[in-house]
Amino acid sequence: xxxxxxIEKIKKLSGRGPQIHVGIGxxxxxxxxxxxxxxxxxxxxxxxxxxxLRSQPAAIVGQRALARNLSDIAAxxxxxxxxxxxxxxxxxxxxxxxxxxxxxxxSVARVTxxxxxxxxxxxxxxxxxxxxVGGHVRRGKALLRSGAKPGDALxxxxxxxxxxxxxxxxxxxxGQSLLGRATSCMDLSDxxxxxLHRLCLASKVAAELERVPMVRGATLERALxxxxxxxxxxxxxxxxxxxKDVTRVGSIVKGKPGAVCFRGEPLAAKGHDHFxxxxxxxxxx
Amino acid sequence: xxxxxxIEKIKKLSGRGPQIHVGIGxxxxxxxxxxxxxxxxxxxxxxxxxxxLRSQPAAIVGQRALARNLSDIAAxxxxxxxxxxxxxxxxxxxxxxxxxxxxxxxSVARVTxxxxxxxxxxxxxxxxxxxxVGGHVRRGKALLRSGAKPGDALxxxxxxxxxxxxxxxxxxxxGQSLLGRATSCMDLSDxxxxxLHRLCLASKVAAELERVPMVRGATLERALxxxxxxxxxxxxxxxxxxxKDVTRVGSIVKGKPGAVCFRGEPLAAKGHDHFxxxxxxxxxx
Numbered sequence: 001x002x003x004x005x006x007i008e009k010i011k012k013l014s015g016r017g018p019q020i021h022v023g024i025g026x027x028x029x030x031x032x033x034x035x036x037x038x039x040x041x042x043x044x045x046x047x048x049x050x051x052x053l054r055s056q057p058a059a060i061v062g063q064r065a066l067a068r069n070l071s072d073i074a075a076x077x078x079x080x081x082x083x084x085x086x087x088x089x090x091x092x093x094x095x096x097x098x099x100x101x102x103x104x105x106x107s108v109a110r111v112t113x114x115x116x117x118x119x120x121x122x123x124x125x126x127x128x129x130x131x132x133v134g135g136h137v138r139r140g141k142a143l144l145r146s147g148a149k150p151g152d153a154l155x156x157x158x159x160x161x162x163x164x165x166x167x168x169x170x171x172x173x174x175g176q177s178l179l180g181r182a183t184s185c186m187d188l189s190d191x192x193x194x195x196l197h198r199l200c201l202a203s204k205v206a207a208e209l210e211r212v213p214m215v216r217g218a219t220l221e222r223a224l225x226x227x228x229x230x231x232x233x234x235x236x237x238x239x240x241x242x243x244k245d246v247t248r249v250g251s252i253v254k255g256k257p258g259a260v261c262f263r264g265e266p267l268a269a270k271g272h273d274h275f276x277x278x279x280x281x282x283x284x285x
Numbered sequence: 286x287x288x289x290x291x292i293e294k295i296k297k298l299s300g301r302g303p304q305i306h307v308g309i310g311x312x313x314x315x316x317x318x319x320x321x322x323x324x325x326x327x328x329x330x331x332x333x334x335x336x337x338l339r340s341q342p343a344a345i346v347g348q349r350a351l352a353r354n355l356s357d358i359a360a361x362x363x364x365x366x367x368x369x370x371x372x373x374x375x376x377x378x379x380x381x382x383x384x385x386x387x388x389x390x391x392s393v394a395r396v397t398x399x400x401x402x403x404x405x406x407x408x409x410x411x412x413x414x415x416x417x418v419g420g421h422v423r424r425g426k427a428l429l430r431s432g433a434k435p436g437d438a439l440x441x442x443x444x445x446x447x448x449x450x451x452x453x454x455x456x457x458x459x460g461q462s463l464l465g466r467a468t469s470c471m472d473l474s475d476x477x478x479x480x481l482h483r484l485c486l487a488s489k490v491a492a493e494l495e496r497v498p499m500v501r502g503a504t505l506e507r508a509l510x511x512x513x514x515x516x517x518x519x520x521x522x523x524x525x526x527x528x529k530d531v532t533r534v535g536s537i538v539k540g541k542p543g544a545v546c547f548r549g550e551p552l553a554a555k556g557h558d559h560f561x562x563x564x565x566x567x568x569x570x
């Protein structure tokens with residue numbers, strides 16, 4: 001059984017609970033209270049040897065650990081409120097690594113208005129960090145992956161093909177500006193070839209990708225299949241004026257759900273797929 | 286610098302944010318919305334070799350991973366709503382371990398009304414799991430560690446000295462029944478010698494411990510200093526009738542903040558202290 005199969009099995013075991021209203025495989029879990037905004041939640045790990053190397057500056061690891069989660073809040077048009085951080089490091093790594101990690105994380109927290117609400121320090125054989133982020137979005141208005149319609153224009157923010165050493169700038173203002181305008185949205189965390197495939201699957205549509213805006217020095221291979229972009233991928237009705245500083249990269253079309261063509265040829269979904277987030281679909285209360 | 290020093294440093298680095306209203310070192314972070322109940326949040330790791338061994342049944346690991354966090358919700362008088370689970374395991378561990386883990390976790394989720402809202406599966410060199418739990422409590426009514434007064438009676442639920450192989454039963458109903466009655470409350474996760482010291486520090490009082498109810502087969506050493514009880518430790522005004530099935534174990538007295546005596550002799554805070562949760566104190570909005 002592959003990971004997707006396992007996750008389906010876990011979902012089946014878990015049944016349905018009240019108050020949790022979540023798009024299957026969407027960027028965040030949504031918790032709906034009796035009134036007020038919908039609450040958004042996301043947890044995502046940063047594991048040494050998988051998401052970063054020990055030789056990388058701790059401040060960059062800390063920045064990315066929070067920013068990756070904020071990118072998921074952005075993808076739903078949300079506003080972040082707070083985070084909790086569980087960090088485990090080898091005993092020999094020392095205090096400087098931890099304080100540098102937190103300096104990096106807190107630099108992202110400050111510019112995005114995310115309060116550090118708490119956390120945990122522990123020891124482990126390798127560096128392991130889970131960041132949990134809570135946010136909110138106008139009730140019933142979260143941007144989902146599932147609303148793209150044939151004919152919609154397809155856009156990405158920024159440029160693709162980034163390497164994993166850079167600073168992630170979560171597209172919170174852009175995501176919020178898309179509320180009520182974009183028909184679907186997700187963040188690019190596993191490469192556009194795989195992520196666009198997922199968006200199309202969720203929306204039961206196909207897509208024609210015509211171009212990808214690339215960072216200087218990136219190869220087309222990395223721009224299509226790399227997993228370190230943390231930009232937004234979204235769709236809008238074709239006649240609606242898009243926000244500034246985004247690039248139209250193609251169109252949504254009728255076709256086999258999930259099928260993606262690049263310049264007329266089928267595009268394999270080759271992005272990262274080792275690590276999966278899952279969300280349990282259940283009824284809203 | 287020790288871990289407590291590090292955590293103080295992190296708190297200083299992080300400054301204050303709106304909306305997060307948290308008792309320093311208390312069991313959960315509290316997120317206050319514009320109206321409605323206070324939201325409770327907790328993240329806590331389960332690390333192979335630290336909190337359990339690989340030889341332990343995966344279902345027990347899963348049960349404990351969730352129940353430990355629910356015990357913190359119980360300690361604040363809260364009601365759990367949902368959890369997110371980030372699980373990383375070695376590649377060779379296989380599907381059965383994961384499904385057994387989730388069966389155990391979900392058995393606790395079901396009986397406590399906690400929805401599995403999502404999570405993440407990844408690979409790591411050792412088993413590592415972070416469970417995040419969200420819950421709620423009547424606005425402004427959460428039980429804190431900081432309200433014990435000289436003269437208060439001191440109680441514990443259940444019996445102490447449990448080993449780490451058992452099933453944890455988070456004391457949710459008891460915690461909820463203490464709302465508006467207990468002057469302070471916390472859960473016993475690091476041994477009563479250390480946890481009572483912490484409660485007294487937070488309340489700026491001292492305590493006289495007279496007895497500890499012990500499980501069959503436990504030594505006094507383990508009942509005083511063991512870290513696997515997950516019972517509630519709480520204080521009430523002396524003339525208030527306590528709930529059923531709790532044991533009065535002593536009294537709160539004036540004295541050096543944090544000082545604990547057991548049968549008249551100073552009691553060293555020898556419980557577990559390798560792993561610490563911290564919460565960032567900041568203003569409520």
